[in-house]
C-alpha cells in the first residue's frame with residue numbers, strides 16, 4: 063500500500079487514477095509521494111518515506127530541489143500540461159493592456175442609477191479608447207511550452223513577433239511559427255517591442271530580469287505582461303518606469319503589496335493555470351508519473367534526476383538506485399550483486415548533472431539483503447527493491 067500526501071487542491075480527475083493500492087495521508091511522516099501545485103516547500107523537512115514529489119504544473123521554484131536531490135528524492139513536473147490555459151490568459155492580458163475595458167466596466171457600475179445610461183455611455187466612451195494589437199511588435203522572452211503557443215497565437219492576431227530564448231529546445235523550435243523573428247539578445251526585444259511577455263522560469267539567472275537598465279532601453283509606453291513569476295521583475299524599477307512613462311501598463315499574475323498600490327498595474331490572482339482542463343491535465347500527469355516511479359521505478363519529466371524508463375519489470379526482481387554522478391558506481395553495485403549470486407537481466411544507468419540513477423532487472427531471486435551493502439557505497443543516496451519474486 064502506498065501513501066500520497068497532497069499539499070494543494072489536486073483535481074479529483076487525477077486523484078481518481080490512484081487505485082486501491084493507494085491511500086491519501088494527512089500526515090507528513092509516512093507519505094511515499096507528494097503531489098502539489100504552488101505550495102512553498104522550502105521550510106519543509108521531508109520524512110525519509112518520501113520518494114517522489116510531483117509538481118502538478120510547470121514552475122518548481124517552490125521546491126528546494128538541491129536539498130531533496132541529496133536525499134535521493136525525485137522531483138518531477140508536468141511540462142506543457144497547463145500551457146494552453148496560460149496562453150489564453152496571456153491573450154486576455156494583451157487585450158487588457160490595450161483596451162481600457164477594466165476602467166470602462168468600473169465606470170459603468172458607477173452610473174447604474176442614471177436614468178439614461180445609454181446616452182451617457184455614448185457621451186463618455188471616448189475616455190476609454192484603446193489601441194489594437196494588429197501590427198504591433200510583441201517580444202516573447204522564453205520559448206518553451208507557453209512562449210511558443212503565445213508567439214503562434216500572436217502571429218494569428220496580426221502581431222509582429224520577436225522571440226528570445228538562448229536555450230530553446232528542438233521540440234519548441236519545431237513548434238514555433240516560421241513567422242516569429244529570432245532575437246539573439248534581450249536588449250533587442252527591449253528596443254524593438256511595443257509589448258513584452260515573460261515565459262521563463264524563476265531561477266538565479268532570471269531574477270529581476272526586467273530592471274532599470276532594461277526599462278531604460280525600451281520604447282516609451284511599452285506593455286509588460288508577466289504570467290511567469292513575480293521575481294522576474296524588479297518592482298522598484300517598475301514603479302519608476304511606470305511613473306516616467308516607459309511602461310504604460312503591467313499585467314501580472316503575481317500580485318503583491320507593492321503592486322496593489324501602484325498605478326497602471328493589472329493584478330490577476332495567479333489564475334494562469336486555473337482552468338478545469340489544465341488542472342485535470344496536470345493532475346493526471348503528476349499522478350501517473352508518481353505511480354510509475356513508485357511501482358516500476360521509471361522516472362518521467364524529472365527536474366533533478368535523469369528520465370529513465372524500462373517499462374514494467376518482466377524479471378524476477380527490480381532494484382532502483384539513486385546516486386551521485388561519480389565514477390565506478392556501476393562496478394561497485396554489480397560486484398555486490400555478483401557476490402550474492404544475483405544475475406543482471408537488464409540495466410539502465412543515466413545521469414543528469416550531479417545526480418544519476420540506475421535501474422536493474424535481475425533474473426535471480428533477491429534472497430539476501432542487497433539494500434544495505436549498496437546503500438553503504440559512497441555516493442548512493444537511496445536504494446529500493448521495487449519487485450521481489
Ligand SMILES: NC(=O)C1=CN([C@@H]2O[C@H](COP(=O)(O)OP(=O)(O)OC[C@H]3O[C@@H](n4cnc5c(N)ncnc54)[C@H](O)[C@@H]3O)[C@@H](O)[C@H]2O)C=CC1
Pocket residue numbers: 119120121122141142144145148203204205206207208209226227228229230231234261262263264267268289290291315332333334335336
Ligand atoms: N501563471 C501560471 O499559472 C503559470 C506560470 N508558469 C510559469 O511560466 C514558466 C514557463 O513555463 P513553460 O513555458 O511551461 O516552461 P518551459 O520549461 O517549457 O519553458 C521555459 C523556457 O524558458 C527558457 N529560458 C530559460 N532561461 C532563459 C533565459 N534566461 N532567457 C530566455 N529564455 C530562457 C527555456 O529555454 C525554456 O524554453 C514556468 O517556469 C512558470 O514559472 C507556468 C505555468 C502556469
Ligand SMILES: O=C(O)CCC(=O)C(=O)O
Pocket residue numbers: 099100118119120121122144332334335336
Ligand atoms: O497550479 C497552479 O495554479 C500554478 C501553476 C503555475 O504557476 C505553474 O505551473 O508554474
